[in-house]
Amino acid sequence: MTAVASVPAGTTRAAAPAVGARRRRRRFPWKYTILTLVALPWVVLPFWVLLVNSFKTSREAESPSVSLPKTWAVVDNYRAVLDQGHYLLGLRNSLFVAVPVVVLTLLLGAMAAWTFARTSSRTLRFWYYVMALSIILPPAIVPTVYMLTKTGLTGSLAGYVLTLVGTRVGVIVFLTTGYVRGLAPDYEAAAQIDGANKLQVFWHIILPLLRPVLFTSAVMTVINVWNDFLFALYMIKGSTNATLPLTLYNFANSGMYGVNWNLVFAHVILTSLPLVVAYVVLQRRIMSGLTDGGVTG
Amino acid sequence: MSSSHAMTRPSADAAALVHSPAGSGARAAARRGGRRLYRLWFALPAILLVAFFFAVPFLANGVLSFTRWTGFSDEIRFNGLNNFRSLHQLGILGHATFVTVAFAVVTMLGQNVAGLALAKALARSDRANSVFRTVFFVPVLISPLAAGYIWAALLADDGPVNATIAALVPGGFTYEWLGHPVTALVAVGLIDAWKWSGLVTLVYISGLNGIPRTVLEASVLDGANAWRRFRSVEVPMLAPAFTFNIVLTLVGSFSALDVIFATTKGGPGDATTVLNVAVFSQYGQGLFGTSSALSFMIALLVIVVAVPLIWYLRKREVHA
Numbered sequence: 001m002t003a004v005a006s007v008p009a010g011t012t013r014a015a016a017p018a019v020g021a022r023r024r025r026r027r028f029p030w031k032y033t034i035l036t037l038v039a040l041p042w043v044v045l046p047f048w049v050l051l052v053n054s055f056k057t058s059r060e061a062e063s064p065s066v067s068l069p070k071t072w073a074v075v076d077n078y079r080a081v082l083d084q085g086h087y088l089l090g091l092r093n094s095l096f097v098a099v100p101v102v103v104l105t106l107l108l109g110a111m112a113a114w115t116f117a118r119t120s121s122r123t124l125r126f127w128y129y130v131m132a133l134s135i136i137l138p139p140a141i142v143p144t145v146y147m148l149t150k151t152g153l154t155g156s157l158a159g160y161v162l163t164l165v166g167t168r169v170g171v172i173v174f175l176t177t178g179y180v181r182g183l184a185p186d187y188e189a190a191a192q193i194d195g196a197n198k199l200q201v202f203w204h205i206i207l208p209l210l211r212p213v214l215f216t217s218a219v220m221t222v223i224n225v226w227n228d229f230l231f232a233l234y235m236i237k238g239s240t241n242a243t244l245p246l247t248l249y250n251f252a253n254s255g256m257y258g259v260n261w262n263l264v265f266a267h268v269i270l271t272s273l274p275l276v277v278a279y280v281v282l283q284r285r286i287m288s289g290l291t292d293g294g295v296t297g
Numbered sequence: 298m299s300s301s302h303a304m305t306r307p308s309a310d311a312a313a314l315v316h317s318p319a320g321s322g323a324r325a326a327a328r329r330g331g332r333r334l335y336r337l338w339f340a341l342p343a344i345l346l347v348a349f350f351f352a353v354p355f356l357a358n359g360v361l362s363f364t365r366w367t368g369f370s371d372e373i374r375f376n377g378l379n380n381f382r383s384l385h386q387l388g389i390l391g392h393a394t395f396v397t398v399a400f401a402v403v404t405m406l407g408q409n410v411a412g413l414a415l416a417k418a419l420a421r422s423d424r425a426n427s428v429f430r431t432v433f434f435v436p437v438l439i440s441p442l443a444a445g446y447i448w449a450a451l452l453a454d455d456g457p458v459n460a461t462i463a464a465l466v467p468g469g470f471t472y473e474w475l476g477h478p479v480t481a482l483v484a485v486g487l488i489d490a491w492k493w494s495g496l497v498t499l500v501y502i503s504g505l506n507g508i509p510r511t512v513l514e515a516s517v518l519d520g521a522n523a524w525r526r527f528r529s530v531e532v533p534m535l536a537p538a539f540t541f542n543i544v545l546t547l548v549g550s551f552s553a554l555d556v557i558f559a560t561t562k563g564g565p566g567d568a569t570t571v572l573n574v575a576v577f578s579q580y581g582q583g584l585f586g587t588s589s590a591l592s593f594m595i596a597l598l599v600i601v602v603a604v605p606l607i608w609y610l611r612k613r614e615v616h617a
Contacts, residue, residue, distance in 0.1 A: 035418060035429055043432050046447050049457055053450065063455035112343035124337065127344045134351040136603055138552045138595045140358035142580055142588050144350060166350025169343050227440035229555045245440050252446065261450050268443040275438045283431055290499045
């Protein structure tokens with residue numbers, strides 16, 4: 001879920017609201033009653049069911065319901081996730097993957113975007129289009145796995161990290177190149193006249209100017225990489241390297257007598273927790289970054 | 298909230314107008330001497346990674362689709378259309394393609410209808426709307442796998458969905474939503490839509506707020522009511538947001554797998570076996586050639602559907 005298309009920039013915000021604002025204000029309670037009625041089954045109910053059933057015993061959670069647990073099994077369930085669910089190992093692996101992928105995609109993406117935006121070289125333009133294509137064309141995982149096997153990178157987190165960077169950096173390059181094109185080259189020229197080399201120009205001039213678009217890109221990349229299951233399924237072998245989505249999947253399929261909803265849900269909660277906490281903390285910036293046209297460029 | 302990243306991108310022409318002498322000077326300077334190579338070096342890491350982990354595997358996949366390639370032998374040999382023929386004889390090729398398209402259409406429609414409706418309701422940036430935007434975005438954060446598990450429980454025979462319906466209709470109610478082919482396919486599609494619609498909403502909100510106030514005011518003066526304003530002003534002006542959302546939700550769901558793995562695992566029977574699920578099952582049997590062939594089908598679907606779609610939607614943008 002990322003780039004392409006360009007929502008008209010320039011005249012953002014403060015536009016539509018004025019029209020009929022008075023009338024809307026009078027309808028205020030109505031609108032929010034309906035929205036609340038939609039939000040209840042849409043968001044509140046699913047997450048409530050997730051939460052309360054993660055507190056129940058396996059037997060009680062067998063038919064998942066909205067009621068509070070009769071017997072509370074919080075400690076047992078979450079301890080099972082930590083022990084049999086390999087949660088901490090998964091968390092460590094997920095961090096080992098997400099941090100380098102985000103840093104590398106943003107840094108390498110911004111470097112490439114600056115070059116693409118300022119160049120007139122045909123070769124570079126060709127690679128820019130390849131990167132744009134990588135956004136919509138599906139990844140070819142089987143040949144990638146074969147390639148990794150041939151180079152001895154298979155099963156390791158390094159191979160997985162590089163693959164994720166190679167398949168996600170295109171979006172960031174695409175978004176960021178458009179953004180750099182809208183920046184006047186004056187700053188760069190001035191800095192060079194003052195004797196800065198290219199690396200200094202990039203680090204001190206370009207990167208700070210790109211903060212808004214890189215922040216939005218970082219948000220999308222984190223969500224994307226933290227939740228990746230498709231690539232992990234093919235590329236990570238065994239439980240020692242398993243990232244959180246993979247440990248969740250293995251854990252959910254380890255039940256001998258069907259799915260234990262209480263345990264699966266406890267794992268889902270712990271797996272989603274890092275992103276939800278980050279979201280709660282950064283919520284205002286994330287929302288404004290995404291609604292101000294950040295996703296569409 | 299506003300400050301550093303209130304993304305009002307300086308428009309390209311304005312920049313060119315004001316800064317053109319310095320700009321072309323810098324570019325001319327860059328064209329001279331070794332500086333261009335230095336810049337090439339800057340783009341090189343990203344180019345190499347995209348080449349090795351996207352371009353080469355993608356092209357290789359196209360070739361490998363026409364080979365006999367298994368996990369039981371080191372030999373990879375061309376075998377023409379045999380992979381496609383055998384997948385067709387097994388009833389996998391056509392069926393999985395159909396299921397994939399149906400799944401993608403359900404997901405795309407679900408996301409865009411919900412997203413546009415929510416965007417219309419939440420377009421104004423006030424405090425109450427911010428709260429609702431935040432709430433509706435929460436499903437975007439969780440993994441599709443987690444979304445699948447949550448909804449599998451909600452839709453279980455004795456789960457909350459059936460319990461709610463049973464409370465509303467007389468005579469009790471139970472239905473295996475994920476146990477019947479049609480409802481299972483629609484359900485998994487809508488679960489995927491549920492997971493992403495918060496993001497689609499934000500893109501539409503951004504589009505709605507990008508419509509110049511003057512245009513809307515003019516339509517009010519011309520006596521347009523709310524519906525007319527939506528249909529004749531907002532929908533055409535939203536064309537870029539439509540292009541973005543429709544293309545990406547459709548293309549994205551051609552490669553879906555997670556939600557299905559967490560809910561139906563391709564069943565009942567093969568009712569929700571989309572191409573990517575079939576790719577994995579061929580791969581799991583060591584049949585890499587047929588696996589690549591199915592993966593090639595996804596690429597074909599994207600090309601056949603996305604290219605005309607982008608062309609058509611872009612054309613609308615020009616007229617709008």
